[in-house]
Amino acid sequence: MNDEGGRREGRQRAKTDFRFDDARLCFAFAGTLADRGADVHVERLVLPEDLSRWCVESGCTTAAPVCTEADLERARALREAIQRTGRALADAAPPAVEDIALVNGAAAEPTSVPELSADAASVRWRGGGAGAVLSMVARDLIALCDSEHRARVRICGNPACGTPFVDTSRAGARRWCSMKTCGALVKKRAYRARARTTADGE
Incomplete structure (x- = not known):
């Protein structure tokens, strides 16, 4: 079982675990390639089974779809189109035409559909495989672009990330994709640097 951040219960979260902290669906998907600013990236979608697991952990479907290598290739292509489009929004620049075409193509597929339980206490998502989930991811980016929040897209202030x-803070001053991960990491590094400086000064 996993918690809301994609961490398996009973152990510390690993670098390869999926992250959903404070993230829109489309940008949580972009985060399946981690450490983009570092020399070595961390690929979280290594196998088709990883994509299947992301589909469930993201909440887009209840039953894990059977994913193929072709599904994985399409997913990675969509992910990179979303990443580049997100960066374009952050820079207030027009996104690449090819990326928008790819997003629109994914969004054109039928999505998973919600099914209410008999007691109306829970919802199950039923869909037609990985394509249905990728459609939901693409549509989330489209919904973002059609909202006032498009002007609040930022790139994480952690250089390695x-x-x-989307900065939804009232002051519009949020710097990290997640305070639980990148924010905490950068602040910890800054604290250690100050401690070393103090120690050197003594």
Whole structure:
């Protein structure tokens, strides 16, 4: 079982675990390639089974779809189109035509559909495989672009991260894709640097 951040219960979260902290669906998907600003990236969608697991952990479907290598290739292509489009929004620049075409193509597929339980206490998502989930991801980016939040897209202030996020803070001063991960990491590094400086000064 996983918690809301994609961490398996009973152990510390690994670098390869999926992250959903404070993220829109489309940018959580972009985050399946981690450490974009570092010399070595961390690929979280290594196998088709990883994509299947992301589909469930993201909440887009209840039953894990059977994913193929072709599904994985399409997913990675969509992910990179979303990443580049997110960066374009953050820079207030027009996105690439090819990326928009790819997003629109994914969004054109039928999505998973919600099914209410008999007691109306829960919802199950039923869909037609990985394509249905990727359609939901693409449509989330489209909905973002059609909202006032498009002007609040930022790139994480952790230089090693590079993941887009939506700054919904009242002051518009959020710097990190997640305070639980990148924010905490950068603040910890800054604290250690100050401690070393103090120690050197003594």
